Amino acid sequence: MDRYGKLFIKASVIYLGLGVFFGVHMSFADHGINELRFIHVHIMLLGFVAMIIFGVAYHILPRFNARPLPHPSWVPLHFWLSNAGLWGMCVMYALGGFYTDGPPRMLFGVFGLMEGTGIFLFIINIFHVLGEDPEIKAEPKR
Ligand code: HEM
Numbered sequence: 001m002d003r004y005g006k007l008f009i010k011a012s013v014i015y016l017g018l019g020v021f022f023g024v025h026m027s028f029a030d031h032g033i034n035e036l037r038f039i040h041v042h043i044m045l046l047g048f049v050a051m052i053i054f055g056v057a058y059h060i061l062p063r064f065n066a067r068p069l070p071h072p073s074w075v076p077l078h079f080w081l082s083n084a085g086l087w088g089m090c091v092m093y094a095l096g097g098f099y100t101d102g103p104p105r106m107l108f109g110v111f112g113l114m115e116g117t118g119i120f121l122f123i124i125n126i127f128h129v130l131g132e133d134p135e136i137k138a139e140p141k142r
Helices: 003-028 034-062 074-094 101-128
Strands: none
Touching: 003 034, 003 074, 003 101, 034 101, 074 101
16 A cells, blocks of 8 residues: 555544544533634544545545546645644644634634645545546447
8 A cells, every 4th residue: 555545544543533532521621622622623524534535545546447646746745734734723723823813813824725735636636536538448238
């Protein structure tokens, strides 16, 4: 399996553990619940759910459709953008950056943009992988 496909899946299960940890903590205590809700939701969805899908999709879809990724060099970039973006968003949110309109809010936005950019790299790569190959013709029916 490709290194970054595996790294996406390893990261996703780490985020699963972290998200569950926050969830259990939130079940017992209300302290910082608003910040924790944002962190819990995004760690679970952008961390666990999205990253397990990215890892499996990068590994399986090119094989299923017999078309390689058009931009394999984007996969590591996607991995680092996703992880830095997610951590940056969560840390800035915990520090209250989302609730200001100064530089901390701008920084929160930059991390969100990193997260979003990584996702668009994935979308472009996967759309090409799922394209029809005009040279492969269906077998004539008998
Ligand atoms: C580039 C990716 C993303 C960015 C930058 C982002 C950013 C944000 C922001 C700024 C908020 C508002 C927080 C507040 O009002 O205090 C928010 C809330 C939320 N987001 Fe995201 N988000 C992203 C992706 C996602 C995805 C993929 C999902 C779900 C599949 C998601 C689910 C939610 C939910 C459920 C809330 C409401 C949380 C609450 O009630 O406290 N987000 N997000």
